[in-house]
Amino acid sequence: MAEAVSIRGVGRVFAGREGPVPVLQGIELEAGAGEFVAVLGASGCGKSTLLRLVAGLDSPTAGEIRIGSRTVTDCDPRCAVVFQEPRLLPWRTVAQNVALVARGVPDAETPAAILNRVGLTGNERSWPYQLSGGMAQRVALARAFVRKPAVLLLDEPFAALDAFTRLQMGDLLRETCRDRSRTVLLVTHDVDEALRLADRIVLLAGRPAAISAEYATAGHDPIRLRAEILGRFGLKEVA
Ligand SMILES: Nc1ncnc2c1ncn2[C@@H]1O[C@H](COP(=O)(O)OP(=O)(O)OP(=O)(O)O)[C@@H](O)[C@H]1O
Ligand SMILES: [Mg+2]
Structure with a gap:
């Protein structure tokens, strides 16, 4: 709340x-x-x-x-903080990066559900190095949202991010908030x-x-x- x-x-x-x-x-x-x-x-x-x-x-x-x-x-x-750079753990997959943060959060969404919300379904098993800047920042947002701050x-x-991705991410943020x-x-x-x-x-x-x-x-x-x-x-x- x-x-x-x-x-x-x-x-x-x-x-x-x-x-x-x-x-x-x-x-x-x-x-x-x-x-x-x-x-x-x-x-x-x-x-x-x-x-x-x-x-x-x-x-x-x-x-x-x-x-x-x-x-x-x-x-x-x-509080959950999202920085300018995504700060993902490079040795964990996208889903693992989200799941690690969700630990101990009562009724946390599953990594799959939260990744769906940020438009990353299908990328659960990707490694951070395989993501574009915009995708990595979506994972950073997913990690923040999953904690229900x-x-x-x-x-x-x-x-x-480039101007177009930036607008998309802004829309995503506005929708989620x-x-x-x-x-x-x-x-x-x-x-x-x-x-x-x-x-x-x-x-x-x-x-x-x-x-x-x-x-x-x-x-x-x-x-x-x-x-x-x-x-x-x-x-x-x-x-
Ligand atoms: N740990 C620190 N020790 C000394 N000075 C610091 C420290 N952290 C920040 N500053 C100084 O405080 C000022 C404000 O820094 P800050 O990073 O908050 O600015 P900002 O508005 O976020 O800038 P930007 O838009 O470039 O990110 C700067 O002059 C910086 O050098
Ligand atoms: Mg700054």
């Missing part, structure tokens, strides 16, 4: 060679249970850092992150992807970065919203 994510006053300072490097400061973000939120920001602004904090892969130096009523303190089993964290999951059984945080620097998929778009900007603006996508003209968001990053629409 989906859980709300609450990020309150979160900061992260890294230890740099020439002293402390504040990357995130005063991040305030509430994602309702079942909501799909896209976090949009320029390269290097701290998007992955924020996602790692929510997953409990790293700890904030200020503030607090909650999933439901519990504070995130370390690697949180209620309360919170799905996506760190530019389609960035390495339609039942709102999980809260989704999608980190991306693709404005169109954010507009197509998310209920709400938050912009991360500045150094250290904070949330500089946020927009609900429902009821907004996507073309206007796109221009507004690009404008926020100092970019103009190409006619």
Whole structure:
């Protein structure tokens, strides 16, 4: 069941060679249970850092992150993360890669059922090296879905894919998240992807970065919203 994510006053300072490097400061973000939120920001602004904090892969130096009523303190089993690269085990077949993650998950779908959902029926016995980039990333999504996470964290999951596969994967993600059984945080620097998929778009900007603006996508003209968001990053629409 989906859980709300609450990020309150979160900061992260890294230890740099020439002293402390504040990357995130005063991040305030509430994602309702079942909501799909896209976090949009320029390269290097701290998007992955924020996602790692929510997953409990790293700890904030200020503030607090909650999933439901519990504070995130370390690697949180209620979250599943999909990274830019699929990170499959090369010595396991596609079905085994999914089955390993499903272990211990109550009423987990079978690998066959979940692979069917991501359009990979017939590839159960393939090895990761035999897959295209898009297929491998479908397996990564299957591994995340099979755990029935309360919170799905996506760190530019389609960035390495060609434009067509990227659109297909976006549709797949949107379809799978339609039942709102999980809260989704999608980190991306693709404005169109954010507009197509998310209920709400938050912009991360500045150094250290904070949330500089946020927009609900429902009821907004996507073309206007796109221009507004690009404008926020100092970019103009190409006619
Ligand atoms: N473990 C670390 N130690 C020191 N600095 C770090 C560490 N992790 C990230 N940083 C710094 O924090 C900043 C933000 O990095 P992050 O990976 O979160 O950016 P990003 O927005 O995800 O970028 P991209 O779009 O390129 O993936 C960068 O300047 C990076 O060098
Ligand atoms: Mg990143």
